[in-house]
Amino acid sequence: MRSPVPDYLREVLDSLADNTNGEVADYIPDLAQANPDVFGIAVTTVDGRTHSVGDDEVEFSIQSISKPFAYAAALTDRGFDAVAAIVGVEPSGEAFNELSLEGGTRRPKNPMINAGAIATHSLLGASVDERVSRALSFFSTLAGRQLSVDESVCRSELDTADRNLAIAHMLRNYEILSDTAHAVVEGYTTQCSINVTVRDLAVMGATLAAGGVRPGTEERIVSRAVARQVLSVMAGAGMYDAAGHWLTTVGIPAKSGVAGGLLGALPGQVGIGVMSPRLDKHGNSVRGVKVFERLSDDMGMHLMAAEPYGSSALRSMSDTSGELRVEIQGAVRFSGAESILDALSHDTGTGTVVFDASRVDRFSDVGRRMLLEGMRRIKLDGRDVVLVDPDGVLPDPDLGDGTFPLPR
Numbered sequence: 001m002r003s004p005v006p007d008y009l010r011e012v013l014d015s016l017a018d019n020t021n022g023e024v025a026d027y028i029p030d031l032a033q034a035n036p037d038v039f040g041i042a043v044t045t046v047d048g049r050t051h052s053v054g055d056d057e058v059e060f061s062i063q064s065i066s067k068p069f070a071y072a073a074a075l076t077d078r079g080f081d082a083v084a085a086i087v088g089v090e091p092s093g094e095a096f097n098e099l100s101l102e103g104g105t106r107r108p109k110n111p112m113i114n115a116g117a118i119a120t121h122s123l124l125g126a127s128v129d130e131r132v133s134r135a136l137s138f139f140s141t142l143a144g145r146q147l148s149v150d151e152s153v154c155r156s157e158l159d160t161a162d163r164n165l166a167i168a169h170m171l172r173n174y175e176i177l178s179d180t181a182h183a184v185v186e187g188y189t190t191q192c193s194i195n196v197t198v199r200d201l202a203v204m205g206a207t208l209a210a211g212g213v214r215p216g217t218e219e220r221i222v223s224r225a226v227a228r229q230v231l232s233v234m235a236g237a238g239m240y241d242a243a244g245h246w247l248t249t250v251g252i253p254a255k256s257g258v259a260g261g262l263l264g265a266l267p268g269q270v271g272i273g274v275m276s277p278r279l280d281k282h283g284n285s286v287r288g289v290k291v292f293e294r295l296s297d298d299m300g301m302h303l304m305a306a307e308p309y310g311s312s313a314l315r316s317m318s319d320t321s322g323e324l325r326v327e328i329q330g331a332v333r334f335s336g337a338e339s340i341l342d343a344l345s346h347d348t349g350t351g352t353v354v355f356d357a358s359r360v361d362r363f364s365d366v367g368r369r370m371l372l373e374g375m376r377r378i379k380l381d382g383r384d385v386v387l388v389d390p391d392g393v394l395p396d397p398d399l400g401d402g403t404f405p406l407p408r
């Protein structure tokens with residue numbers, strides 16, 4: 001059988017091919033020359049499979065999609081407090097290049113707008129070379145291949161960078177930058193000029209979606225906390241002044257760039273990369289936005305369209321000759337563990353309790369701790385606790401007193 005997933009992506013691509021609405025960015029002269037018809041879509045699952053259609057090998061400058069990844073690098077290198085000292089996390093509801101700072105703190109409102117991204121970039125090193133090399137090597141690690149800078153796009157933007165220079169001077173005035181405004185804008189602009197394909201974007205997004213681990217491997221690239229922070233800020237501010245509309249209609253944490261790239265990361269599921277250069281008035285790719293609307297609707301990818309999965313964690317509970325058998329299944333998180341503990345709290349038996357975890361896919365950290373607490377309490381009630389766990393999905397099941405459930 002041929003997987004229908006690429007066929008579906010092809011159908012989405014074909015259905016939008018005639019849409020020529022929007023304009024390519026022209027404030028960066030080189031981008032005005034870009035072929036406006038390029039169109040590619042890629043999706044990477046957290047377990048590492050990539051499906052792509054259209055112009056999936058065409059390289060384009062990452063532009064503002066560099067912002068969440070530079071933020072991830074800064075959080076990793078400098079720690080959360082040092083980053084929070086110079087950039088906030090509040091949605092700005094403003095255009096990407098607004099000259100604005102938060103009222104009280106005088107920080108840029110978030111790292112997804114230029115002011116915040118220029119501040120964030122400055123944390124990647126002490127000189128232009130240091131910062132660019134940190135961004136380039138980090139982005140390459142995320143993409144899983146060596147990326148390079150589009151020098152022509154970079155020079156072209158630097159020639160017309162007055163607005164970003166104005167932002168950098170404003171930041172220096174408030175002692176947010178230590179290097180000169182010119183040097184920081186040069187490094188930031190180079191970071192924005194790193195070339196990627198939609199496949200690179202999908203893989204990079206999938207790493208965030210997988211909680212910081214390279215899709216399909218155990219290789220940790222950023223901490224779980226950094227991945228969560230970056231996805232959260234993308235959800236609230238990734239689409240600039242269209243962020244609220246985006247969150248309600250599409251509901252996938254995302255980031256757009258003026259070259260026409262659009263990156264999405266759906267926690268626990270997929271990374272998505274789309275490229276189509278014509279932009280709407282917010283600076284977001286017109287066809288890119290449409291692709292995300294289709295994926296969100298057709299594939300149930302809206303973050304807030306949650307399905308209840310709590311009670312299904314308890315497959316069955318049966319009492320045979322004084323022994324209580326608790327069969328657990330699926331992925332067990334807070335709500336699933338709560339349903340198991342609730343059922344046990346109504347049991348009035350006194351005999352052995354057998355927990356059968358052979359149908360469990362995985363326990364989240366909280367699911368594991370809650371179940372162990374339940375086992376501990378059953379033991380305190382004077383009952384024997386038995387665990388059936390052939391796949392070792394419940395590692396180190398210490399009952400709090402150095403003892404373990406009996407195996408069976």
Ligand SMILES: NC(=O)CC[C@H](N)C(=O)O
Nearest residue numbers: 063064096114192257258
């Ligand atoms: N929205 C964007 O992609 C903007 C990035 C561009 N390099 C700029 O700073 O203006």
